[in-house]
Amino acid sequence: MMAIHEWWYLMLKQVAETDWLQWLAVALGVAEVLLAKVNNIWLYPAGIAATVLSVYILLLAGLYAESLLNGYYIVMSIYGWWYWIKKKNLPPVKISTCSRRDWITVAGIIAGSFVILALLLKNFTPSTVPLWDAWVSATAWAGMWLLAKRKIENWILLNVSNAFGVPLLFYKQLPLFAALTVILFVIGVQGYIQWRKIINAEKAALIKI
DSSP: OOOHHHHHHHHHHHHHHOOHHHHHHHHHHHHHHHHHHTTOTTHHHHHHHHHHHHHHHHHHTTOHHHHHHHHHHHHHHHHHHHHHHOOTTSOOOOOBOOOHHHHHHHHHHHHHHHHHHHHHHHHHSOOSOHHHHHHHHHHHHHHHHHHHTTBTTHHHHHHHHHHHHHHHHHHTTOHHHHHHHHHHHHHHHHHHHHHHHHHHHHHHHHHHO
């Protein structure tokens, strides 16, 4: 186990070695979550830009599997952007809660992606944490799908991913990214609260009509 001062030294060392392109990717990623929290459609352009940069950075680093996973986020962000606006003459899709069918889909996404990712990571990569890594990714995939559908439960799934991601990043001696994930977790909690207020306000308005 590393002492606290050793964690701080590693974090400061990592900050010093981080180039501007990585910081830009991180900043855009944080912007995406903040925009999602306030229910702003600009979350998708910010998210797409962040993931495109992440794909490039991961390819340069030789992390081809992680780069492929980020490609999924690009696809889901484009889909979410389209789903959000739908057509110009139609109102935007409102925030809602998951139906039973949605939860079945979520379970399928998590189970399917977990098994596939775990097998790929275990058999085709030198990963030392294939199950842990697969679980973090699988829950994030499900959360992204719910975000694209504008379901409030997306915050729950994304924060499950964040909760398991923080110790994973510390285990891999990446304290800087672990700290950023903690921030994203807090934003996720705030996002859930904000979206719940929107849902409750819409329900109250319907009751008054």
